[in-house]
Amino acid sequence: MDKNLFKNHDYEKIKDNLVSWLQERVETAGLEGAVVGLSGGIDSAVTARLAQLAFGENLLTVIMPCHSSSSDREDALKIANEFQMQVIENDLSDVYDHLLDELKSTGIKDGKLAEANIKPRLRMTSLYYYAQIKNYLVIGTDNWSELKIGYFTKHGDGGIDLAPLGSLVKHEVKELAQVLDIPAEIIEKKPSAGLWDGQTDESEMGFSYEELDQYILSGKAEPEVEAKIKKLASKNSHKVAPVPIPNRDKLL
Secondary structure: OOHHHOOOOOHHHHHHHHHHHHHHHHHHOOOOEEEEEOOOOHHHHHHHHHHHHHHOOOEEEEEOOOOOOHHHHHHHHHHHHHOOOOEEEOOOHHHHHHHHHHHHOOOOOOOHHHHHOHHHHHHHHHHHHHHHHHOEEEEOOOOHHHHHHOOOOOOOOOOOOEOOOOOOOHHHHHHHHHHOOOOHHHHOOOOOOOOOOOOOHHHHHOOOHHHHHHHHHHOOOOHHHHHHHHHHHHHOHHHOOOOOOOOHHHHO
Protein backbone atom coordinates (compact mmCIF):
# COMPACT_ATOMS: atom_id res chain seq x y z
CA MET A 1 0.00 0.00 0.00
CA ASP A 2 1.36 3.41 -0.99
CA LYS A 3 0.93 5.42 2.23
CA ASN A 4 1.35 8.64 0.24
CA LEU A 5 -2.21 8.15 -0.99
CA PHE A 6 -3.43 9.05 2.49
CA LYS A 7 -0.75 11.32 3.92
CA ASN A 8 -2.60 14.59 3.33
CA HIS A 9 -5.90 13.46 4.81
CA ASP A 10 -7.22 15.28 7.88
CA TYR A 11 -9.34 12.59 9.53
CA GLU A 12 -10.62 14.94 12.21
CA LYS A 13 -12.04 17.08 9.43
CA ILE A 14 -13.44 13.99 7.67
CA LYS A 15 -15.11 12.97 10.94
CA ASP A 16 -16.71 16.38 11.41
CA ASN A 17 -17.85 16.53 7.77
CA LEU A 18 -19.46 13.11 7.96
CA VAL A 19 -21.26 13.98 11.19
CA SER A 20 -22.62 17.15 9.57
CA TRP A 21 -23.57 15.22 6.44
CA LEU A 22 -25.57 12.69 8.47
CA GLN A 23 -27.35 15.45 10.37
CA GLU A 24 -28.25 17.29 7.18
CA ARG A 25 -29.56 14.16 5.46
CA VAL A 26 -31.73 13.09 8.37
CA GLU A 27 -33.06 16.61 8.86
CA THR A 28 -33.85 16.90 5.14
CA ALA A 29 -35.78 13.65 5.36
CA GLY A 30 -37.82 15.13 8.21
CA LEU A 31 -36.73 12.35 10.57
CA GLU A 32 -35.15 12.28 14.00
CA GLY A 33 -32.23 9.87 14.22
CA ALA A 34 -30.55 6.70 13.05
CA VAL A 35 -30.58 2.93 13.33
CA VAL A 36 -27.30 1.06 12.81
CA GLY A 37 -26.70 -2.67 12.83
CA LEU A 38 -23.66 -3.62 14.93
CA SER A 39 -21.81 -6.64 13.56
CA GLY A 40 -18.65 -6.51 15.64
CA GLY A 41 -16.55 -5.27 12.71
CA ILE A 42 -14.78 -2.00 12.03
CA ASP A 43 -17.24 -0.60 9.48
CA SER A 44 -20.26 -0.92 11.76
CA ALA A 45 -18.27 0.41 14.72
CA VAL A 46 -17.17 3.51 12.80
CA THR A 47 -20.65 4.07 11.37
CA ALA A 48 -22.32 3.74 14.76
CA ARG A 49 -19.85 6.13 16.38
CA LEU A 50 -20.37 8.74 13.65
CA ALA A 51 -24.13 8.39 14.06
CA GLN A 52 -23.82 8.77 17.81
CA LEU A 53 -21.85 11.98 17.37
CA ALA A 54 -24.53 13.17 14.95
CA PHE A 55 -27.65 12.20 16.88
CA GLY A 56 -26.69 11.47 20.48
CA GLU A 57 -29.50 9.57 22.20
CA ASN A 58 -31.41 9.40 18.92
CA LEU A 59 -29.24 6.48 17.82
CA LEU A 60 -30.37 2.89 18.14
CA THR A 61 -27.83 0.12 17.56
CA VAL A 62 -29.02 -3.41 16.93
CA ILE A 63 -27.08 -6.65 17.32
CA MET A 64 -28.61 -9.45 15.25
CA PRO A 65 -26.83 -12.80 15.62
CA CYS A 66 -27.89 -15.44 13.12
CA HIS A 67 -25.88 -18.57 13.76
CA SER A 68 -23.04 -16.12 14.17
CA SER A 69 -19.68 -16.32 15.89
CA SER A 70 -19.96 -15.58 19.61
CA SER A 71 -16.87 -13.36 19.28
CA ASP A 72 -18.71 -11.13 16.79
CA ARG A 73 -21.51 -10.63 19.30
CA GLU A 74 -18.99 -9.87 22.05
CA ASP A 75 -17.19 -7.34 19.86
CA ALA A 76 -20.49 -5.66 18.96
CA LEU A 77 -21.42 -5.40 22.65
CA LYS A 78 -17.94 -4.07 23.38
CA ILE A 79 -18.54 -1.15 21.01
CA ALA A 80 -22.02 -0.45 22.39
CA ASN A 81 -20.78 -0.54 25.97
CA GLU A 82 -17.55 1.36 25.31
CA PHE A 83 -19.47 4.34 23.93
CA GLN A 84 -22.66 3.86 25.99
CA MET A 85 -24.85 3.44 22.93
CA GLN A 86 -28.48 2.44 23.15
CA VAL A 87 -28.44 -1.18 22.02
CA ILE A 88 -30.92 -3.99 21.61
CA GLU A 89 -30.20 -7.59 20.71
CA ASN A 90 -32.38 -9.73 18.50
CA ASP A 91 -31.21 -13.27 17.69
CA LEU A 92 -32.54 -14.17 14.24
CA SER A 93 -31.37 -17.79 14.23
CA ASP A 94 -34.78 -19.36 14.81
CA VAL A 95 -36.45 -17.10 12.25
CA TYR A 96 -33.74 -17.99 9.74
CA ASP A 97 -34.11 -21.73 10.38
CA HIS A 98 -37.88 -21.62 10.00
CA LEU A 99 -37.78 -19.60 6.79
CA LEU A 100 -35.05 -21.78 5.28
CA ASP A 101 -37.02 -24.95 6.11
CA GLU A 102 -40.06 -23.49 4.40
CA LEU A 103 -38.06 -22.49 1.32
CA LYS A 104 -36.39 -25.90 1.05
CA SER A 105 -39.74 -27.64 1.36
CA THR A 106 -40.53 -26.46 -2.18
CA GLY A 107 -37.80 -28.77 -3.46
CA ILE A 108 -35.51 -25.95 -4.57
CA LYS A 109 -32.48 -26.12 -2.28
CA ASP A 110 -28.74 -26.68 -1.87
CA GLY A 111 -27.54 -23.14 -2.58
CA LYS A 112 -24.90 -22.18 -0.01
CA LEU A 113 -24.64 -18.51 -0.97
CA ALA A 114 -28.40 -18.11 -1.43
CA GLU A 115 -28.93 -19.52 2.05
CA ALA A 116 -26.22 -17.30 3.55
CA ASN A 117 -27.66 -14.16 1.95
CA ILE A 118 -30.94 -14.67 3.80
CA LYS A 119 -29.13 -13.54 6.96
CA PRO A 120 -28.35 -9.95 5.90
CA ARG A 121 -31.81 -9.67 4.34
CA LEU A 122 -33.42 -10.61 7.64
CA ARG A 123 -31.22 -8.04 9.35
CA MET A 124 -32.30 -5.39 6.84
CA THR A 125 -35.96 -6.17 7.53
CA SER A 126 -35.37 -5.89 11.28
CA LEU A 127 -33.55 -2.56 10.99
CA TYR A 128 -36.36 -1.04 8.95
CA TYR A 129 -38.91 -2.25 11.48
CA TYR A 130 -37.16 -0.33 14.24
CA ALA A 131 -36.42 2.67 12.03
CA GLN A 132 -40.02 3.14 10.92
CA ILE A 133 -41.35 2.94 14.46
CA LYS A 134 -38.78 5.41 15.82
CA ASN A 135 -38.90 7.79 12.84
CA TYR A 136 -35.23 7.15 12.04
CA LEU A 137 -33.20 6.37 8.92
CA VAL A 138 -31.24 3.14 8.45
CA ILE A 139 -27.55 3.98 8.22
CA GLY A 140 -25.47 1.48 6.26
CA THR A 141 -21.89 0.40 6.85
CA ASP A 142 -20.69 -0.21 3.27
CA ASN A 143 -17.41 1.46 2.33
CA TRP A 144 -16.16 2.50 -1.12
CA SER A 145 -14.04 -0.63 -1.49
CA GLU A 146 -17.09 -2.86 -1.07
CA LEU A 147 -19.29 -0.69 -3.25
CA LYS A 148 -16.67 -0.66 -6.03
CA ILE A 149 -16.90 -4.42 -6.54
CA GLY A 150 -20.44 -4.96 -5.26
CA TYR A 151 -19.26 -6.87 -2.22
CA PHE A 152 -22.50 -6.77 -0.28
CA THR A 153 -25.87 -8.50 -0.31
CA LYS A 154 -28.43 -6.84 -2.53
CA HIS A 155 -31.45 -5.87 -0.42
CA GLY A 156 -29.44 -7.02 2.61
CA ASP A 157 -26.62 -4.89 3.96
CA GLY A 158 -27.09 -2.94 0.72
CA GLY A 159 -30.67 -2.13 1.72
CA ILE A 160 -30.09 1.17 3.51
CA ASP A 161 -30.97 4.88 3.48
CA LEU A 162 -27.52 6.44 3.85
CA ALA A 163 -23.94 5.20 3.32
CA PRO A 164 -21.62 7.62 5.13
CA LEU A 165 -18.53 5.47 4.46
CA GLY A 166 -19.32 5.16 0.75
CA SER A 167 -16.58 7.62 -0.27
CA LEU A 168 -13.83 6.04 1.87
CA VAL A 169 -11.78 2.97 1.03
CA LYS A 170 -11.11 0.37 3.71
CA HIS A 171 -7.73 1.78 4.70
CA GLU A 172 -9.29 5.23 5.18
CA VAL A 173 -11.99 3.71 7.38
CA LYS A 174 -9.21 2.26 9.55
CA GLU A 175 -7.58 5.67 9.84
CA LEU A 176 -10.91 7.26 10.72
CA ALA A 177 -11.51 4.56 13.33
CA GLN A 178 -8.41 5.66 15.20
CA VAL A 179 -9.67 9.25 15.35
CA LEU A 180 -12.96 7.90 16.71
CA ASP A 181 -11.13 5.88 19.41
CA ILE A 182 -12.41 2.53 18.18
CA PRO A 183 -10.56 -0.23 20.09
CA ALA A 184 -7.44 -1.52 18.32
CA GLU A 185 -8.66 -5.13 18.33
CA ILE A 186 -11.72 -4.10 16.30
CA ILE A 187 -9.60 -2.09 13.85
CA GLU A 188 -7.21 -4.99 13.25
CA LYS A 189 -9.87 -7.70 13.16
CA LYS A 190 -9.93 -9.71 9.94
CA PRO A 191 -12.93 -8.45 7.89
CA SER A 192 -15.78 -10.92 7.51
CA ALA A 193 -19.41 -10.70 6.45
CA GLY A 194 -20.16 -13.54 8.86
CA LEU A 195 -22.01 -15.51 6.21
CA TRP A 196 -20.63 -18.87 7.38
CA ASP A 197 -17.98 -20.22 9.76
CA GLY A 198 -14.49 -19.24 8.73
CA GLN A 199 -15.62 -16.89 5.96
CA THR A 200 -13.47 -13.82 5.38
CA ASP A 201 -13.89 -10.98 2.91
CA GLU A 202 -10.46 -11.29 1.36
CA SER A 203 -10.58 -15.06 0.85
CA GLU A 204 -13.92 -14.71 -0.88
CA MET A 205 -12.84 -11.75 -3.03
CA GLY A 206 -9.56 -13.35 -4.06
CA PHE A 207 -7.40 -10.32 -3.25
CA SER A 208 -6.62 -8.11 -0.28
CA TYR A 209 -8.25 -4.84 0.70
CA GLU A 210 -4.84 -3.20 0.33
CA GLU A 211 -4.69 -4.32 -3.30
CA LEU A 212 -8.26 -3.18 -3.90
CA ASP A 213 -7.75 0.20 -2.23
CA GLN A 214 -4.55 0.79 -4.14
CA TYR A 215 -6.36 0.07 -7.41
CA ILE A 216 -9.33 2.32 -6.59
CA LEU A 217 -7.16 5.28 -5.64
CA SER A 218 -4.31 4.95 -8.13
CA GLY A 219 -5.46 2.58 -10.87
CA LYS A 220 -2.44 0.39 -10.13
CA ALA A 221 -2.57 -3.34 -9.47
CA GLU A 222 -0.95 -6.56 -10.57
CA PRO A 223 -2.57 -7.71 -13.84
CA GLU A 224 -4.27 -10.74 -12.27
CA VAL A 225 -5.61 -8.62 -9.39
CA GLU A 226 -6.87 -5.93 -11.76
CA ALA A 227 -8.64 -8.60 -13.82
CA LYS A 228 -10.37 -10.00 -10.72
CA ILE A 229 -11.45 -6.54 -9.56
CA LYS A 230 -12.86 -5.64 -12.97
CA LYS A 231 -14.67 -8.97 -13.22
CA LEU A 232 -16.35 -8.54 -9.83
CA ALA A 233 -17.23 -4.91 -10.52
CA SER A 234 -18.85 -5.86 -13.83
CA LYS A 235 -20.65 -8.91 -12.45
CA ASN A 236 -22.08 -6.96 -9.50
CA SER A 237 -22.76 -3.65 -11.25
CA HIS A 238 -26.51 -4.31 -11.00
CA LYS A 239 -26.26 -3.95 -7.22
CA VAL A 240 -25.35 -0.26 -7.38
CA ALA A 241 -27.33 0.70 -10.49
CA PRO A 242 -30.92 1.94 -10.47
CA VAL A 243 -33.53 -0.71 -11.20
CA PRO A 244 -33.75 -0.93 -15.02
CA ILE A 245 -37.04 0.10 -16.59
CA PRO A 246 -37.94 0.05 -20.28
CA ASN A 247 -37.71 3.24 -22.30
CA ARG A 248 -41.25 4.58 -22.57
CA ASP A 249 -40.62 6.11 -26.01
CA LYS A 250 -39.66 2.70 -27.37
CA LEU A 251 -42.80 1.09 -25.96
CA LEU A 252 -45.34 3.45 -27.48
